[in-house]
Structures are given as C-alpha cells and as structure tokens.
Amino acid sequence: MKKIVLVLVLLISTVGFSQNETIDAFLEKWQNSKNYLVEIAKSMPEEKYDFKPTAREMSFGEQLLHIKGNMDWLGTTYFTTEKFDKIKDEKTPSKAEIISSLEMSFDKVYEIIKNTKPGHLKDKVDFFAGPKTKLQMLNLLQDHVSHHRGQLIVYLNLNEIKPPSYLGW
Template sequence: MKNIYLLLFLISYTAMSQEITPKSAFLEKWKNSEAYLLEMAEVMPEEKYTFAPTEREMDFKNQLLHICGNMLWLSTTYFSEEEFDRKKLADNAPDSKSEIIKFLKKSFDEVYKRVTETSEESLITKVDFFAGPKSKLQILNLLQDHVTHHRGQLIVYLNLNEIKPPKYVGW
C-alpha cells in the first residue's frame, strides 16, 4: 500500500513540476526570441549595420540598440530594485557588430535572470506605467511584443538588402 501512495505522489509531483505557468511560458519564448534575433544580427554584414530604408527610420544597428535599451529599461524598472540609467546606457553603447551581438546576448540574459528571480505570484502586481497602471505580466508581454515589433522591421531590412532572413523561430 505504501508503494501505491509513493507512486501516486511521484506521478502528481511530476505533473505539477511540468505545469506551464505565465512565467515559464515567457522564459521559453524569450530564449527562442533571443536565438532568432541573434541569427538576424549575425546574418547582416557589418557594413550594412548603417542601412536604413528611409531617413525617418533607425538604421539596423540602432534598431538593435533600441531593442536592448527597451529590454534593460523594462526589466530593471519593473523586475529589479536597481535604478535604470538611460544616459549611462547611451554613453556606453557598443559600435561594432561583434560588440552589439555581445550586448544583445547580455541584455537578453539580464531580462531572463530578472524574470527568473520574480515570483509567479508577483506577476499580478500592478505597477505605474506611462500608459497607466499595468500588471507585471503585462510588462512581460510588452517586453516580448517590443522585440517582435522591431525584429519584424529588421526582417524587412534584410530583405531589402537581398539577404535571406533566418528561418522563423516561434515558441
């Protein structure tokens, strides 16, 4: 009889440990998003990092830096106790392709670390945001949505330069 209880416990524990939560779903998607964006950054030749389709749009390099800045701002402000220093970030922006790719990796890793350290329960916490009160879960959605938005622009940049974008990476 003890073995049956142990077996039932192990089955239910295994099922619970594989539960998909908003946080675990975000973290899985975040890693895939990182891989996809890094492939795009790699495939664009360094001499094309200054390419912009029009004068109104950021060039390829500044699109990547903008993505990083937004990730670090949102994750620092809403998922840490640190102060976000926009000026320091701007003053220390990387310039070469290899430096930008390292910065991308570091930025994705920072978000991942901060979200990992955030409790699942705190995702319902409302925070002050310029667009009105939002939950931390909404901030997570914004983090991913913002990367996706600018990544879509980068796909166009690649295509305009006759560079085949990497194969889509989803969930």
C-alpha cells in the first residue's frame, strides 16, 4: 500500500512540476520576445513607422499596434475574468508611445500568466476557431508575436536597416 501511495504522490508531483515548467518556460520566452520586439521597434526611424511594402499590408507602426492589441485581447479574455474592451485611439501614437504601450502589454500578459494556476492550462475556452485549452492560447500568444515580428524584420530589410540580432530562448 505504501508503494502505491508513493507512486501516486510522485506521479501527481511530476504532473504539477511539468505544468509549472510550462509556465516558467513561457515566461522566459515571453520576456525574450518582448526584448527582441522592442529592439526591432527601436531600429526603425520614426519617419518610417508609416512604411508598408504594399498597399494591402499594415504599416510598421500598425503592425506593432496590432501585436499589442492581440496581446491585450488574448491575455485579458482567456486568462482573466475581466471583460476585454478594445479602445480605438483616434490619434496616431508616436514611436515612443507605441514602444511604451508594447512594453506595458507584454508586462501585463507576463503578470497574468505568472499568476495563472498551472492546472488551469488544461481548461478549455471558447475561441472563434473552436474550443482550445489555455495552453493552446499561450502558444497562440507567442506565435502571433513571432508571425508579425517576422514581417517587421522584412520591413527593416526593405529599408536597408539591419535588424537586431535574434534573441531566442
């Protein structure tokens, strides 16, 4: 009987540990993602924030604001009980304002995820693409940043600006 109890305790602690590891790994990657995106945002001169390779694409500044808006939406909607309210700003923010708002959004998501109970990563949420787990939403948060960050690197290159060195894990 003692062996069965010991095995169960070890199994339960291993499951909890791997979920904690998932959050810790996400937070480390999230911080590196923030630092890398901020460096990219700083690399583009402010007068080029309206640059877009084609008419159908978002400008450099719009891409950054889109990333910020997505972080705010996903972090709030799927990891808090707050109601997400998209605020439409009528004025075009400056480069410094965009970078500051990006940093604040990254930090807010960081705190939200840091305070997420590891066991809740298995919880299902309603998403427009069908039910997803909160773990899948973590992956979506990072994937979305990476997707648009890759576009921003192309924007820098098209303007003959050397992108910052990659900051990964």
